[in-house]
Amino acid sequence: MHLRYSYRIYPPVGQRAALARTFGCARVVYNDALAARKEARKARQPYPRSAEQLPEVPAEVGIDLGLTTYAVLSDGTVIDNPRFLRKAERKLKAAQRELSRKAKGSKNRAKARRKVAKTHAKVADTRMDWLHKQTTRIIRETQALYLEDLNVRGLARGRLAKSVHDVGWATFRRLLEEKVARYGRHVGIVHRAFPSSQLCSDCGHRDGPKPLAVREWACTGCGVLHDRDLNAARNILAAGQADRLNAPGGPASPGVAIPRQARPVERGTHLGDLRTTGVRAAGAGGIPRLRPGEDVKE
Numbered sequence: 001m002h003l004r005y006s007y008r009i010y011p012p013v014g015q016r017a018a019l020a021r022t023f024g025c026a027r028v029v030y031n032d033a034l035a036a037r038k039e040a041r042k043a044r045q046p047y048p049r050s051a052e053q054l055p056e057v058p059a060e061v062g063i064d065l066g067l068t069t070y071a072v073l074s075d076g077t078v079i080d081n082p083r084f085l086r087k088a089e090r091k092l093k094a095a096q097r098e099l100s101r102k103a104k105g106s107k108n109r110a111k112a113r114r115k116v117a118k119t120h121a122k123v124a125d126t127r128m129d130w131l132h133k134q135t136t137r138i139i140r141e142t143q144a145l146y147l148e149d150l151n152v153r154g155l156a157r158g159r160l161a162k163s164v165h166d167v168g169w170a171t172f173r174r175l176l177e178e179k180v181a182r183y184g185r186h187v188g189i190v191h192r193a194f195p196s197s198q199l200c201s202d203c204g205h206r207d208g209p210k211p212l213a214v215r216e217w218a219c220t221g222c223g224v225l226h227d228r229d230l231n232a233a234r235n236i237l238a239a240g241q242a243d244r245l246n247a248p249g250g251p252a253s254p255g256v257a258i259p260r261q262a263r264p265v266e267r268g269t270h271l272g273d274l275r276t277t278g279v280r281a282a283g284a285g286g287i288p289r290l291r292p293g294e295d296v297k298e
C-alpha cells in the first residue's frame with residue numbers, strides 16, 4: 001500500500017532564502033544535465049553519465065547593467081531588456097480593477113484574486129526562465145566575468161523600484177555566481193564607487209559625469225566616440241582584471257572588490273530614461289500570491 005502525506009510549511013525569512021538558494025542550485029544542475037542529454041542525443045552520442053566541467057575558453061568580459069538595454073558586454077554583445085512586467089501590466093491592471101469591484105467574501109472575488117495571482121506567477125516564471133538562459137550562455141562563453149556592485153536594494157526602494165524588480169538584477173547576479181562556482185569560472189565584483197561611465201576606456205581620461213540622456217559621447221582627451229554602455233562595460237572589465245591581479249594570491253584567488261576611489265556612488269547613471277507607473281512589483285504588499293494547490297496552468 002502506498003501512503004502519501006502532504007505538509008504545508010511556513011519557513012521564516014532566513015530559511016526561505018536558504019531553501020530558495022538550494023532549489024536554485026538544484027534547478028541549475030537539472031537544467032544543465034537536461035541540456036547535455038539533449039545535445040548528446042542530437043549528436044547521436046551516448047547520454048553523459050555525470051556532469052562535466054565546461055571547457056576553458058579564452059574570453060573575459062565586463063558587464064554593464066542598464067534598463068534601456070538589459071546589459072551590454074565589453075565584447076559588444078547587447079542583451080535587450082525583455083520588460084516582461086510591462087507587457088503583462090495592462091492585463092494585470094484590468095485583473096486588479098476586476099478584483100476591486102468584487103464584494104468582499106464573495107466567490108467571484110476569490111476567483112478574481114486567483115487571476116491576479118496567476119498573472120504575477122506567470123511573469124515570474126517567464127523572467128526566471130529568461131534569466132537562466134542568459135546567465136548560462138554567458139557562463140559557457142566566458143572564463144571570467146566582471147560586474148559592478150550595484151546597490152540593488154537601495155535602488156529597489158527608490159523611484160525606480162518597479163523597473164528594478166522587473167529586470168531582476170539581484171537574481172541575475174546570484175545565478176551568475178552559482179554557475180561560476182559550479183563550472184569553475186571566475187566572477188569579480190567591481191566596487192560601486194568606480195566611475196565606469198566617466199572614464200574613457202581608450203585613453204583613461206576622466207571625462208566627468210554625463211546626463212542620463214547621453215548615450216554617446218566623445219572623449220575630450222583623445223576624441224574617440226563612445227557608446228555609453230559599451231565604454232562602461234570595457235572599464236568594468238579593465239577594473240575587474242586589475243582588482244584580480246592585485247588581489248592577495250593573484251588571479252588564482254576568487255574575485256575581491258577593491259575600492260578604487262573614495263567617491264560617492266554615481267547615482268542612477270545606468271538607469272536610463274525610464275518612467276515608473278503605479279503598479280507595484282510582484283510580491284510587494286497588496287498583490288495576491290498563488291496559494292498551495294493553485295496552479296498557474298489552471
Ligand SMILES: [Zn+2]
Nearest residue numbers: 200203219222
Ligand atoms: Zn579618451
